Amino acid sequence: MSISLPDELPLAYQEQMKRLFEADGEPIDPFLDSYREPRAYGLRVQPWKWNGHETARRNAAALFGLEPVPWCPEGYYYEESSRPGKHPYHHAGLYYIQEPSAMSSAELLDPQPGELVLDLAAAPGGKATQIAGRMKGEGLLIANEIHPQRAKILAENMERMGVVNCIVTQADPHALAERFPYSFDRIMLDAPCSGEGMFRKDPEAVNEWSPEHVEACALRQRDIIRAAVRMLRPGGSLVYSTCTFNRRENEDIIAHWLETYPEFELVRMERLWPHRHRGEGHFVALLKKSSSAPDATDAADGSASAQSGRRGGSRKGKGASGVNAAAAAFRQYAEWAREHLPGLELPPGRPLLFGDELYYVPDTHPGARALLDDASVFSGLRLHRLGLHLAHLRKNRLEPAHALAMACTAADQAALRFDAAADDPRIAAYLRGEPIAPNPEQSGAKGWTLVAVDGLPIGWGKASDGLIKNHLPKGLRALG
Numbered sequence: 001m002s003i004s005l006p007d008e009l010p011l012a013y014q015e016q017m018k019r020l021f022e023a024d025g026e027p028i029d030p031f032l033d034s035y036r037e038p039r040a041y042g043l044r045v046q047p048w049k050w051n052g053h054e055t056a057r058r059n060a061a062a063l064f065g066l067e068p069v070p071w072c073p074e075g076y077y078y079e080e081s082s083r084p085g086k087h088p089y090h091h092a093g094l095y096y097i098q099e100p101s102a103m104s105s106a107e108l109l110d111p112q113p114g115e116l117v118l119d120l121a122a123a124p125g126g127k128a129t130q131i132a133g134r135m136k137g138e139g140l141l142i143a144n145e146i147h148p149q150r151a152k153i154l155a156e157n158m159e160r161m162g163v164v165n166c167i168v169t170q171a172d173p174h175a176l177a178e179r180f181p182y183s184f185d186r187i188m189l190d191a192p193c194s195g196e197g198m199f200r201k202d203p204e205a206v207n208e209w210s211p212e213h214v215e216a217c218a219l220r221q222r223d224i225i226r227a228a229v230r231m232l233r234p235g236g237s238l239v240y241s242t243c244t245f246n247r248r249e250n251e252d253i254i255a256h257w258l259e260t261y262p263e264f265e266l267v268r269m270e271r272l273w274p275h276r277h278r279g280e281g282h283f284v285a286l287l288k289k290s291s292s293a294p295d296a297t298d299a300a301d302g303s304a305s306a307q308s309g310r311r312g313g314s315r316k317g318k319g320a321s322g323v324n325a326a327a328a329a330f331r332q333y334a335e336w337a338r339e340h341l342p343g344l345e346l347p348p349g350r351p352l353l354f355g356d357e358l359y360y361v362p363d364t365h366p367g368a369r370a371l372l373d374d375a376s377v378f379s380g381l382r383l384h385r386l387g388l389h390l391a392h393l394r395k396n397r398l399e400p401a402h403a404l405a406m407a408c409t410a411a412d413q414a415a416l417r418f419d420a421a422a423d424d425p426r427i428a429a430y431l432r433g434e435p436i437a438p439n440p441e442q443s444g445a446k447g448w449t450l451v452a453v454d455g456l457p458i459g460w461g462k463a464s465d466g467l468i469k470n471h472l473p474k475g476l477r478a479l480g
């Protein structure tokens with residue numbers, strides 16, 4: 001099913017939109033006409049992969065017909081038929097396919113390197129990967145998603161895009177607020193909504209729409225906001241966004257917000273309309289919490305006791321090994337990295353060991369350090385990723401994690417590498433999970449090999465006997 005005529009849109013939706021345009025004294029026809037226009041396709045590049053890779057940049061621009069998105073420096077429109085999501089550069093995390101209007105939310109949030117940032121409803125990761133791009137690996141991002149399957153996809157996307165400073169949690173926003181009251185410098189709340197801006201992109205969204213669904217979404221948004229408000233530190237900023245058009249989930253939510261939480265001021269509120277901007281449409285609002293708002297030390301809502309209770313708790317997160325075991329495992333990794341990955345420099349941080357899996361979490365932000373010092377803060381929370389997954393520890397050896405390959409910004413950070421052009425058949429073979437033949441100058445090489453396309457890492461292989469054995473995780477192999 002594809003929506004080509006406004007007649008196919010629910011009548012109640014059309015009436016709602018008529019009322020909205022009438023109230024604004026604007027004609028509705030240009031908006032309705034936009035449903036007859038082809039939709040806009042966008043991708044957003046990951047700065048640390050895009051910069052410094054001239055060949056990939058040039059190829060991507062030519063292959064996908066890239067044109068800049070005016071409101072996002074990393075955003076580009078692409079031609080639908082060029083299918084960048086199927087290209088090896090997508091596996092390399094060079095870009096994230098993202099609807100162009102949706103790029104406006106993180107732009108407005110304007111996260112900075114070194115901050116402690118929360119993306120409260122983060123899957124599949126469009127805004128979270130954009131926020132991470134702006135943070136440049138410095139500071140800490142907590143990306144949360146309530147639904148297990150979606151949280152898994154979120155974690156995979158953070159990994160593909162080479163993000164090192166992100167913890168992916170799977171929690172109800174209120175459970176998160178219990179653990180992180182008054183903590184974050186910035187919060188992204190890209191709320192679950194009735195998705196009216198998805199109608200052109202996803203006709204299924206039309207079937208789910210009803211006035212009752214809009215009301216249910218508005219109620220849920222108010223509920224999530226209670227948790228978000230609590231987690232923002234005094235003086236912090238928050239972006240609320242939706243991909244829907246009705247007022248109940250947008251302006252009315254903001255009005256309710258300002259009434260209920262007078263410590264907030266509205267800095268900016270904007271709509272991107274599909275008939276005015278080349279995109280599917282978005283609502284974005286930037287709010288700031290007063291710096292004199294209560295914080296954890298003087299809050300009257302019980303959060304302070306929640307914090308002190310937390311401090312009294314165990315210092316170990318569920319399943320985490322002790323500091324010494326983690327330090328020993330990290331020494332083993334460091335030795336391995338000296339030999340195999342001499343060009344990768346990790347930001348200041350700390351190793352964490354969960355069973356045989358070694359992670360590394362950047363901890364330069366004092367808030368991040370406080371969180372990590374008290375790892376009980378994570379106990380009971382489902383964690384899908386804890387910073388950078390460095391390695392799997394096997395009996396007497398170490399296997400580098402796929403995430404480590406993706407965190408490398410260039411093939412030449414590894415001592416041994418296989419680097420080929422995107423159209424080399426061995427790249428497609430590697431992505432299907434097959435072993436590949438090394439380039440002639442490396443035919444005698446032996447050991448862990450960083451496999452790359454036009455200089456951009458896509459995973460690990462292990463060279464021996466004139467062949468590179470495939471170590472791409474099974475779930476990531478391309479079908480067909």
Ligand code: SAM
Binds near residue numbers: 190
């Ligand atoms: N920010 C994401 C991105 O840019 O890729 C899109 C987020 S989507 C608009 C909203 C998310 O909220 C969905 O992943 C949905 O599973 C999640 N969600 C649903 N109910 C929720 C709730 N009660 N609390 C928090 N998140 C919820």
